[in-house]
Amino acid sequence: MQSVANIEEVVLNFNCKVDIGTRKVFGSGHINDTYFLKNASQDGGDYLLQRINHHIFKNVEKLTENMRLVIGHLKNKLNETGKGDADKEVMTLIPANNNKYYYQDTNGDYWRMCYFLSNTHSYDVVENEKQAYEGGKAFGKFQKMLSDLPAGLMYEVIPNFHNLENRLNALDQAIDEDAFGRVKEVTEELEYLAGHRNTMLYFQQPEQKANLPKRVIHNDTKFNNVLLDENDEAQCVVDLDTVMDGYVAYDFGDAIRTIINTTTEDEADLSKIQLNMPLFNAYTKGYLQEAGDFLTEAEVNSLVMGVLLMPYMQSVRFLTDYLSGDSYYKIKFEGHNLQRTRAQLQLFKMLNANAEKLRNTVLNEIENYKAKHVL
Known part of the structure; x- marks a missing residue:
């Protein structure tokens, strides 16, 4: 944690009025350090201050340009349509005194500030179908509002x-x-991964590259990146560090990977890894309710491949780190990355065995959407 003196240096370089005595760590993120700060003025909003991990995000200026482009586009959409409140449904960055939207302190660390969205909350774990549905709506609406932002603009x-x-x-x-x-130690895991290698390279196939449009997507669709209001209804998508071009199925698949598993990402008892199909159904319904009017047929057909890809790719990443001496992911014990690998492979096996059921749900929900809307 940064010293109070350093936090004071940082906030003095932003266009804000902060009660420094209220500083407290906020959220459960693993990449950036986030602090909640009260506004020193009673008639102003409170703030979130974030130290950007520039070891992962090496070009903070370009990252900030990405965020400003997306934020501006989302706010313009809401203001133009009059359907929503741009200040509540989109995060607002606060400019630094150097006319940039980040500040580099005397230690070389990078910081940004945004307004805190009051009366909102997030969940690390989806607890019920309503929450899953609202998460699907949030990320579907996010993609829909960005669907006319051309690919190729993002760093x-x-x-x-x-x-x-x-x-x-x-x-x-x-x-x-x-x-x-x-x-x-891992010959069985390597053989299994090799057996599915060609199938899982779906998004690298020339046919898919030709048929699937690149779009601006979130790229980190964990459920806790959706803020819900007091009624547990979706209000705002946050954590925009990774907004980049990609395929919509990446966002859909990563969200499903984090909500459909009935246990933890690193579960040692593989028999506990089951699929929570009601949460999948609810998320898919919410997602297609918002995204159904812009997705192409090829994109709809790719969604389940995104669901399969994400645990497969995460298995590859965990196993690579294990073989390389656990140099990337933090581990809690010897063999942690191998345990993670096996858990994600088991999730992939479960999803692969139920792929047809997942596809039928997607197709049924898109048909339900079409039946209610004139496209």
Whole structure:
């Protein structure tokens, strides 16, 4: 945690009035450090102050340009249509005194500020179908409002973030090097991954590249990146660090990966890993209620492939890190990344076995949407 003196230096360089004595750590994010700060003026909104992890996000200026472009587009959409409140439904960045929307302190750390959206909350774990439905609506609406923002404008803040081919190449390199002598422990996992390699390279296939449009997407659709209001209804999508071009199925698949599993991402007892189909159904319904009018047929057909891709790719990433000596992900014990690998592979197996059921749900929901709307 930063010293009070350093926080004071930071807030003095933003156009805000802060009661520094109210500072407290906020949220459960693993990348940036976030603090809640009260407004020193009673008639003003409170603030969130974030230290940007510039070791992961290496070009803070370009990242900020991405965020401002997306925020501006979303606010303009809401203001033009008159359907919604741009100040409540979109985050608002606060300018620094240097006329930028970030500040680099004397320690070399980068910071940004935004207004705190009062009377909102988030959940790390989806508790019921209503919440899943609202999460689907939130990310579907987010994609819909950005659907006319042309691809190619966004800076790629994390290159090849969801490029499975690159992830598999990294795994191949880790196998070849076998720097920690662990390959002999994971022959079964490697054989299973290899058996599904060609199928899971779906989004790298020339046919899919030709048929699927690149769009501006969120790229980190964990449920806690949706703020809900006092009635548990979706209000705002947050954490826009990774907004980049990609396929809509990436966002859909990552959201499902985090809500459909009945247990934790690193569950040791694989028998506990089951599919919560009611949450999948609710999320899909909410998502297509908002996204149904802009998605192409090819995009709708790709959604379940996104659901399969995400746990498969996460397995590849965890296993690569395990073979490389656990240098990327934080671990709590020896073999943690291997345990994560096996858990994500089990989730992939469960999803793959139920892929037809998942596809039927998607197709039924898009047909229900079409029946209620003139497209």
